[in-house]
Amino acid sequence: DIQMTQSPSTLSASVGDRVTITCRASQSISSWLAWYQQKPGKAPHLLIYKASSLESGVPSTFSGSGSGTEFTLTISSLQPDDFATYYCQQYNSFPYTFGQGTKLEIK
Amino acid sequence: QLQLQESGPGLVKPSETLSLTCTVSGGSISSSSYYGGWIRQPPGKGLEWIGSIYYSGSTYYNPSLKGRVTISIDTSKSQFSLNLSAVTAADTAVYYCARHQYGIGFDNWGQGTLVTVSS
Numbered sequence: 001d002i003q004m005t006q007s008p009s010t011l012s013a014s015v016g017d018r019v020t021i022t023c024r025a026s027q028s029i030s031s032w033l034a035w036y037q038q039k040p041g042k043a044p045h046l047l048i049y050k051a052s053s054l055e056s057g058v059p060s061t062f063s064g065s066g067s068g069t070e071f072t073l074t075i076s077s078l079q080p081d082d083f084a085t086y087y088c089q090q091y092n093s094f095p096y097t098f099g100q101g102t103k104l105e106i107k
Numbered sequence: 108q109l110q111l112q113e114s115g116p117g118l119v120k121p122s123e124t125l126s127l128t129c130t131v132s133g134g135s136i137s138s139s140s141y142y143g144g145w146i147r148q149p150p151g152k153g154l155e156w157i158g159s160i161y162y163s164g165s166t167y168y169n170p171s172l173k174g175r176v177t178i179s180i181d182t183s184k185s186q187f188s189l190n191l192s193a194v195t196a197a198d199t200a201v202y203y204c205a206r207h208q209y210g211i212g213f214d215n216w217g218q219g220t221l222v223t224v225s226s
Contacts, residue, residue, distance in 0.1 A: 034212030
């Protein structure tokens with residue numbers, strides 16, 4: 001199985017900050033990586049697919065980059081609605097695997 | 108707009124079989140581009156992919172569930188279903204169904220349903 005490791009596990013930031021979350025794969029997954037946002041009590045919501053493609057309706061403050069084994073999710077200017085938990089997920093091969101999550105908290 | 112809705116018992120006894128159905132409306136999963144998938148999330152923990160089914164009926168399962176999983180599809184009813192046998196307390200989780208498009212990921216999710224395993 002491909003292991004996905006996110007860092008940090010928790011991130012404290014303020015509205016307006018630029019933040020970056022990293023996701024590393026245990027082997028190359030090309031660009032077959034998605035990022036999701038999840039708020040308490042809600043289903044995850046797709047933000048980014050194929051490592052850097054923005055899902056329709058997602059604000060342009062979100063961006064993704066990377067290929068192979070190292071990927072990043074960047075939020076260029078944090079908004080109050082962005083405080084949530086973020087997950088990466090590889091879909092290069094079955095079994096699909098998720099990172100353990102990064103909780104973005106208000107500082 | 109595509110919507111997915113999970114349905115099934117919220118309480119299952121240990122050693123029994125957990126059965127859930129996902130009903131798709133406002134769109135289709137009967138296309139060569141789409142899979143139906145199941146993902147679960149134990150309380151306070153992360154996401155685990157359980158398995159996926161192609162519209163043709165081909166299935167893909169997480170080996171960590173050791174052969175306890177069966178996913179089926181009924182395209183005429185726009186439904187796909189999950190059976191998880193021999194459940195234990197470790198299977199207590201919110202279960203989500205989701206559609207994933209080839210090359211994109213899980214782009215549409217159900218709201219999730221909490222299934223508790225307890226006697």
